[in-house]
Amino acid sequence: MITVKIYLKLCLIFFVSTLCFAEGVSPELTQKDYEYLLKNRLIIRYNDVKESAWPEVTIFKLIKATPIECAAVFSYYPDQTNYSPDLLESRPVKYITPADVHVYFKFNMPWPVCNTVTVMGNRLSRLVNNVYQIEWYFVESDSSYNNYGKAQFFPYKNYALYRYQSYIKPKSSMAKLFRKQMINNLKKSCLAFESYIMMLKDNKLRLMKKYLTTMENVFRGEFVFSIKNQ
Numbered sequence: 001m002i003t004v005k006i007y008l009k010l011c012l013i014f015f016v017s018t019l020c021f022a023e024g025v026s027p028e029l030t031q032k033d034y035e036y037l038l039k040n041r042l043i044i045r046y047n048d049v050k051e052s053a054w055p056e057v058t059i060f061k062l063i064k065a066t067p068i069e070c071a072a073v074f075s076y077y078p079d080q081t082n083y084s085p086d087l088l089e090s091r092p093v094k095y096i097t098p099a100d101v102h103v104y105f106k107f108n109m110p111w112p113v114c115n116t117v118t119v120m121g122n123r124l125s126r127l128v129n130n131v132y133q134i135e136w137y138f139v140e141s142d143s144s145y146n147n148y149g150k151a152q153f154f155p156y157k158n159y160a161l162y163r164y165q166s167y168i169k170p171k172s173s174m175a176k177l178f179r180k181q182m183i184n185n186l187k188k189s190c191l192a193f194e195s196y197i198m199m200l201k202d203n204k205l206r207l208m209k210k211y212l213t214t215m216e217n218v219f220r221g222e223f224v225f226s227i228k229n230q
Contacts, residue, residue: 001213007024025031026060026152026154026161026163028058028060028163029043029161033060035059037161038062042059042060042187042190043059043060043061043178044057044058044078044183044187045058045059045060046058046183049167049169052169053131053169053170053179054168054179054182056140056165056166056167056168056169057162057183057188059162059164059165059187060158060163061161061164061190061191061194062156063159063161063162064159065197066157067130067131067153067159068130068132068153068212068215069197069200069208069211069212070132070160071126071151071153072208072211072215073132073196073197074193074210075089075122075124075215076210076211076214076215076223077090077103077225078091078092079211081188082196083192083193083195083196084102084192085185085189086108086185086197087107088106088107088115089104090104091103091118092104092225094227095227096121098218098224100121100123101121101225102119102122103119103120103122104117105120114210116141116142116143117141117142117143118141118143118144119139119140119141120137120139121136121137121138122135122136123136124215126219129155130152130155131152131153131155132153133150133208136150143170143171144168144170144171145170145171147167147168147169148165148167148170149154149164149165149166150165150167152164152165158222162190164186164190168182
């Protein structure tokens with residue numbers, strides 16, 4: 001039976017978390033963290049997973065854009081090859097709902113590891129207070145037993161707070177040797193995503209408008225991607 005003291009503590013935790021989310025910020029970050037991020041830096045945190053060679057990784061970065069712009073670019077899956085290092089192919093292959101799409105990914109891997117193929121489900125959602133989220137879940141892969149994560153975009157001052165979380169449980173017995181490289185690749189991917197956003201806002205506003213329109217059509221219930229043999 002929950003005591004009154006424990007109940008009040010749980011209510012306080014819930015209230016603080018809800019308040020932070022309503023204000024469009026991540027409750028995981030302190031004021032010092034935001035000051036650090038405002039210096040154009042990123043924060044990387046790790047959570048080791050039992051019986052897994054690789055940890056769960058969470059990255060925070062401030063991007064000089066709006067959350068809706070970031071989410072629109074991220075959720076246009078066919079163009080993820082434009083900014084994701086080592087991603088050779090990215091194409092939607094199956095619809096669950098207009099906002100829930102299975103995507104085929106093919107990655108270039110360093111020798112002696114072969115190129116890998118993974119199919120992930122991707123759910124796009126618009127949360128409270130202009131927070132956007134793309135959450136992915138495991139469908140199948142020739143290189144991992146599990147793979148999940150999410151990209152979240154919170155409004156913060158004149159920025160979008162980019163929160164990227166990823167976990168992969170690799171099949172390869174050599175995976176431990178590539179732990180550091182995996183983390184570096186996630187870091188490079190986040191920075192490349194930011195650079196792509198900046199390039200769009202500076203030089204390709206028409207393409208940015210295409211991404212924004214496409215995402216709004218998804219929220220209206222439209223199937224926006226062409227999928228063969230479905």
